[in-house]
Amino acid sequence: MSFVLHQSGRTFFRGIIAPPKFLMFDAYYCCLMAGLYARIVGSPQDLEPDVFVNAYPDDFKGQSDIIAGLLVDAELDRKGIQPEDRASIEREMVKLVDPTSPTRLNGEGNKLLNLYAAAGFALIQEKMMPPATIEEFLIAYHAYWHDPINPSGA
Amino acid sequence: MDLRVLGWRYENIRGGLRDVSISLDSSPGRWTLIQMPNGTGKTTTMSLLRAVFSGEALTPQEVYDLRATDITETGLFELRMSINNKPFRIQLRLDFKNRTHQYWTARSEVRSGGLEEGLSLPPELKRLLSRDFTRLFVFDGELAKEIRTVGKDRAANAIRILYRLDQLDMLNVKVDRLVEEQQQRSAAISTATERKGVTRWKRQYETVITRRTALWAEQKELQKRRKEMESRRITVVALISGRIDQDEALRKRKEQLERERQTIDLSLLEATHQGMSSLRVPAKIHPGIQQRLVALGGKLTHLKLPKTISVEFFKELAEQHDCVCGRPVTEPIKRAILERAENYLAEDQILVINQMKAALRESSADSEEFTRVATQLASILRQLRLNKMAHDQLELERVEAGDTELENLRHENQQLERDLDTNAQKIEKLTTRDPARQRALSASSENNIPLCDIEVKRCQEKLATATDTLRFVLQSECVKSLVSKISGLAQLRLTERVRIATNEKLAQIVPSESLSVSRIAGALELESRQLSSKTGVSEGQSLAVAYAFLTSLLTEAPYKLPFIVDSPAVSLDTAVRRDVGDLIPELFDQMIMFVISSEREGFADAFYQREGVRYITLWRDGKDVTQARDGLEYFRSFHQREGAE
Amino acid sequence: MASPLYPELENAITEILSSANDQTREFRQRLRKLIENATLGNFTDDDVREVIELAVVDEEFED
Numbered sequence A: 001m002s003f004v005l006h007q008s009g010r011t012f013f014r015g016i017i018a019p020p021k022f023l024m025f026d027a028y029y030c031c032l033m034a035g036l037y038a039r040i041v042g043s044p045q046d047l048e049p050d051v052f053v054n055a056y057p058d059d060f061k062g063q064s065d066i067i068a069g070l071l072v073d074a075e076l077d078r079k080g081i082q083p084e085d086r087a088s089i090e091r092e093m094v095k096l097v098d099p100t101s102p103t104r105l106n107g108e109g110n111k112l113l114n115l116y117a118a119a120g121f122a123l124i125q126e127k128m129m130p131p132a133t134i135e136e137f138l139i140a141y142h143a144y145w146h147d148p149i150n151p152s153g154a
Numbered sequence B: 001m002d003l004r005v006l007g008w009r010y011e012n013i014r015g016g017l018r019d020v021s022i023s024l025d026s027s028p029g030r031w032t033l034i035q036m037p038n039g040t041g042k043t044t045t046m047s048l049l050r051a052v053f054s055g056e057a058l059t060p061q062e063v064y065d066l067r068a069t070d071i072t073e074t075g076l077f078e079l080r081m082s083i084n085n086k087p088f089r090i091q092l093r094l095d096f097k098n099r100t101h102q103y104w105t106a107r108s109e110v111r112s113g114g115l116e117e118g119l120s121l122p123p124e125l126k127r128l129l130s131r132d133f134t135r136l137f138v139f140d141g142e143l144a145k146e147i148r149t150v151g152k153d154r155a156a157n158a159i160r161i162l163y164r165l166d167q168l169d170m171l172n173v174k175v176d177r178l179v180e181e182q183q184q185r186s187a188a189i190s191t192a193t194e195r196k197g198v199t200r201w202k203r204q205y206e207t208v209i210t211r212r213t214a215l216w217a218e219q220k221e222l223q224k225r226r227k228e229m230e231s232r233r234i235t236v237v238a239l240i241s242g243r244i245d246q247d248e249a250l251r252k253r254k255e256q257l258e259r260e261r262q263t264i265d266l267s268l269l270e271a272t273h274q275g276m277s278s279l280r281v282p283a284k285i286h287p288g289i290q291q292r293l294v295a296l297g298g299k300l301t302h303l304k305l306p307k308t309i310s311v312e313f314f315k316e317l318a319e320q321h322d323c324v325c326g327r328p329v330t331e332p333i334k335r336a337i338l339e340r341a342e343n344y345l346a347e348d349q350i351l352v353i354n355q356m357k358a359a360l361r362e363s364s365a366d367s368e369e370f371t372r373v374a375t376q377l378a379s380i381l382r383q384l385r386l387n388k389m390a391h392d393q394l395e396l397e398r399v400e401a402g403d404t405e406l407e408n409l410r411h412e413n414q415q416l417e418r419d420l421d422t423n424a425q426k427i428e429k430l431t432t433r434d435p436a437r438q439r440a441l442s443a444s445s446e447n448n449i450p451l452c453d454i455e456v457k458r459c460q461e462k463l464a465t466a467t468d469t470l471r472f473v474l475q476s477e478c479v480k481s482l483v484s485k486i487s488g489l490a491q492l493r494l495t496e497r498v499r500i501a502t503n504e505k506l507a508q509i510v511p512s513e514s515l516s517v518s519r520i521a522g523a524l525e526l527e528s529r530q531l532s533s534k535t536g537v538s539e540g541q542s543l544a545v546a547y548a549f550l551t552s553l554l555t556e557a558p559y560k561l562p563f564i565v566d567s568p569a570v571s572l573d574t575a576v577r578r579d580v581g582d583l584i585p586e587l588f589d590q591m592i593m594f595v596i597s598s599e600r601e602g603f604a605d606a607f608y609q610r611e612g613v614r615y616i617t618l619w620r621d622g623k624d625v626t627q628a629r630d631g632l633e634y635f636r637s638f639h640q641r642e643g644a645e
Numbered sequence C: 001m002a003s004p005l006y007p008e009l010e011n012a013i014t015e016i017l018s019s020a021n022d023q024t025r026e027f028r029q030r031l032r033k034l035i036e037n038a039t040l041g042n043f044t045d046d047d048v049r050e051v052i053e054l055a056v057v058d059e060e061f062e063d
Helices: A009-013 A024-038 A058-078 A086-096 A107-127 A134-145 B042-054 B060-065 B123-128 B131-137 B154-162 B165-188 B192-245 B248-279 B287-302 B311-319 B331-341 B347-362 B369-400 B404-431 B435-440 B449-466 B470-509 B539-555 B574-587 B632-644 C007-018 C025-038 C045-052
Strands: B003-013 B017-023 B031-035 B074-083 B086-095 B100-107 B115-117 B517-520 B524-526 B563-566 B591-595 B613-620 B626-630
Touching: A009 A024, A009 A107, A009 B435, A024 A058, A024 A107, A024 B248, A024 B287, A058 A086, A058 A107, A058 B287, A058 B347, A086 A107, A107 A134, A134 B248, A134 B369, B003 B042, B017 B626, B031 B632, B042 B074, B042 B086, B042 B131, B042 B563, B042 B591, B060 B100, B131 B154, B131 B539, B154 B165, B154 B470, B154 B517, B154 B539, B165 B470, B165 C025, B165 C045, B192 B248, B192 B369, B192 B404, B192 B449, B248 B369, B287 B347, B311 B331, B369 B404, B404 B449, B449 B470, B470 B517, B470 B539, B470 B574, B470 C007, B470 C025, B470 C045, B524 B539, B539 B563, B539 B574, B613 B632, B626 B632, C007 C025, C025 C045
Parallel strands: B031 B591, B031 B613, B563 B591
Antiparallel strands: B003 B017, B003 B074, B074 B086, B086 B100, B100 B115, B517 B524, B613 B626
């Protein structure tokens, strides 16, 4: 598994990255949730050249099935696959799933995850300043999800 | 390597040391106490000992100052020692008339055992016994302060030298010289065009190196300035607090606010921690996420996905004699079955999707939790803001009441904050490796060290190619890098080892004062919280730290050196004297202490119970000539006699 | 003969050299010995040169 950040991600979050309280992966994950929910992918050009971590950190190991599920859910919606189209749904899942991977996803799934995270970063960046403290970020991120004027999600 | 002092003698040295011989011979006692009242040449003796160990060059004036009287023409100081059990004699011959001096050595292994001109110690020892190093074990009291002086890297250097890491620096210097030679050789046989290319790259390389050195200096300066400002900031904040305390009512409010602040900080920590826990569960972020998870799970179930029959089932079936329906499995049927199998999932894929389905269905979370935490955090931050404003208000009230000093301190604090910010920005521009930040700050190889390093490397490689020495240069860099890493790692661990040992000893010598070394970067740095801003470190504390450090350094080193000290306990209070007297001597194989009568109490008397201690007393008689006498009784009673005078 | 080096240096050498897996065994052994000797001042120019020339490097670099 290779997780890659949006090229401006490191700078944006640099005030609050403080392992183990707030990991680089936490930043990635927050962007990912936003991107998946909005069903938008970014482009490979938006990404940094290097991988920042190779596996789910301990705090996230229990969420691997859920995150894989959210990815499938996002892809089905983004591609407009009909809910009754059993064969396509199954095909889509097989395309992304790798039973031997600790993240449940294969290379293709991994790549998509990074693209969703990149798109999610752009969405978040629009709605808040680079956070100076973790608590500031938590409040702002919560506001992003509960914005009454412009609800997040497509 | 084991070095022991066997004795020394003086001829015509000042302080009445006309003809005195100190002998610690034939298995020198482990501890020797030499009582020398002030004015009997203690300082002179320490200087002479240092000189003969290091072969120090004396100035004509220094030579002349050692004379016993104005009419003595020559003088001598001779040290006898054993090095790995082989006897050595070093003489410092003084010519007072001409103000010159010479060292002579007698080594047992030289057949005649006679004296040779010059200082002939084993090369390893010679390398070790530099002037600076000698002051460590022929202990110079001034050193106690120096090892703590930031900027003078005495402590770290002592470690480097003692553990021979400086030799690894020499190795790298040698590598650089070999590269230079190689490049010169190549340059010598190149054509004119090639030489032009070489010159061009050489110049560029030198320019970049110079620039880099300047950037390093800038970094050092910025860091130093930063430390100073941070230190000043701590002082200013304390002073401001002090000014508020002048007003009883304000002080009470301040303390109340500080108590509140602590509570707020604690609840902030807890709430943030909880916030992170909530955040890390997708379903807790927003109810919509939970809905989608459940919906997908439902969808999969509804569509009866995944199909429970796996591809393996079909593959196995194709191998059977008869199908499950009873009919025989012929070749065409086998082919058809295998073709169809392609449409089915493998068993492990089915497993994964089932796991996913289960997780989706089971997913449940309190989707209001995150909102609760966010609200709580906002409230706590508000409280924090109010608390800070109230604290600020205290300061403003004092200013209003006419406390100009506080006003000045406030301005200074604000200015320091601004300056620290600017300093941080400058340091970031100078040192950041992050490409995104480098772009944002317009960093280039002109003003950023990592980028400059890259440029240095580039020029180096260009130069190397031009001189056809690229391969050799790369190999050399590889070797230098490994040697540096090794040296750095060893130094780090050694320093830590010495630091911990020092703190252990400090805890034993001055347990009540909780002095401890926080780190040894260049100088030995003490924990700042223990230093009162007014008094700094007392002389006694300073000595205790020095002893703890030196004994840790010297006792665990690959060399066994004697520890020679002048008035080890005179600045220490009685309790500390006792502890020093009990502890330090245990750590050395040989210790020679010059004491004055007032040091008996608490320090020297700790030795009376020990075995194997030598007591020597020196004093100046009526004719102003120094006499020496051996033995404990005289040592003790001399004390009384002096008191009676 | 026991190593003349004290443990911190001994371990630092082992650690750093063991992570230099792109280097040959011979290079690593020779460099270790050179460092041991260097701490005693026991090395010549030729010793250093020989070890340098055993290092494995990649001569490709970007222009």
